[in-house]
Amino acid sequence: MADTSETSDTRSPAQIEADIKRRRDVLAETLDEIGVRVHPKTIVGDAKAKVVSNIDHTLGRAYVGVNRAVSDVKAQFVDEEGTPRMERIVPVALVAVGLVGLLVVGSRRRRR
Structure with a gap:
């Protein structure tokens, strides 16, 4: 200082x-x-x-x-206009339904 x-x-x-x-x-x-x-x-x-x-x-x-x-x-x-792209949604939905179906079948087999 x-x-x-x-x-x-x-x-x-x-x-x-x-x-x-x-x-x-x-x-x-x-x-x-x-x-x-x-x-x-x-x-x-x-x-x-x-x-x-x-x-x-x-x-x-x-x-x-x-x-x-x-x-x-x-x-x-969804495209730029906000319209759903069905050509992409449908295959993904089918795969999801198939996976859920496999899980349900697999869980039923384990219970027996």
């Missing part, structure tokens, strides 16, 4: 006392700030805020990824 006061041999006792008081006040403020920063509640609060921020960021990225995947799948079954 640069000293802007006059040299010590030209200052009066009142000026020296005022300088000491000012420096004490600055030091007390600095110590108070350090005390707040190292207080366990402050440290825990900062850690919680960081975790919440990371979770929010991760969830946001996950949402964007899922939204993109859903849009990609939708684009496979």
Whole structure:
């Protein structure tokens, strides 16, 4: 910290006392700030805020990824005008019905 006061041999006792008081006040403020920063509640609060921020960021990225995947799948079954693409929907539906049928038959065989 640069000293802007006059040299010590030209200052009066009142000026020296005022300088000491000012420096004490600055030091007390600095110590108070350090005390707040190292207080366990402050440290825990900062850690919680960081975790919440990371979770929010991760969830946001996950949402964007899922939204993109859903849009990609939708684009496979709906054209630009929003009309269903039956030539793609019907084969997928048949495969799904076939898989469900196989699962039902397989579960009935296990029960016997």
